[in-house]
Amino acid sequence: MAEKKAVKSFLWGALAGAVTGAVAGLLFAPKKGSELRKDIADTAHTVGEKTAEIGRKAGATASSLARRSGDWAEGIRSRFGKRDKAEIASIADDGSAEDAADDQ
Structure with missing residues (x-):
């Protein structure tokens, strides 16, 4: 769940940064209004x-x-098989899964 939240946060940050950078670059470039609006629309689409x-x-x-x-x-x-959840979690955590399987 934390990974999904991190990916979502990254995507929003990347989108905000890209839009801010693109708009700032276009606004400070010396162009006519119609050219600027077209460039902004094209950049937004991209x-x-x-x-x-x-x-x-x-x-x-x-x-x-x-x-x-x-x-x-x-x-x-x-x-x-029928081992309880706590036992399975313990085996998975300590990496002794092969040892425990051999015990059966």
Whole structure:
């Protein structure tokens, strides 16, 4: 959950920084009003596309992590059968999963 919040915060920060930088650069460039408005619209469109792309990549990464975590949990569950949750968590935490499986 913390990773998801960190990714979301990063994306918002990146978006805010990109928009602020683009707008500042355009406003300080010596151009006619119509050219400036067109440049701002084009930049906003580009930033929107990039943000959507980053969001898709972050979503795919989060899905992959969730799938791998589920696979890992299923492997632990199938490997240790009817052991209680506290015992399984203890084994997983201390890295002695192979030793415990051999004991069965």
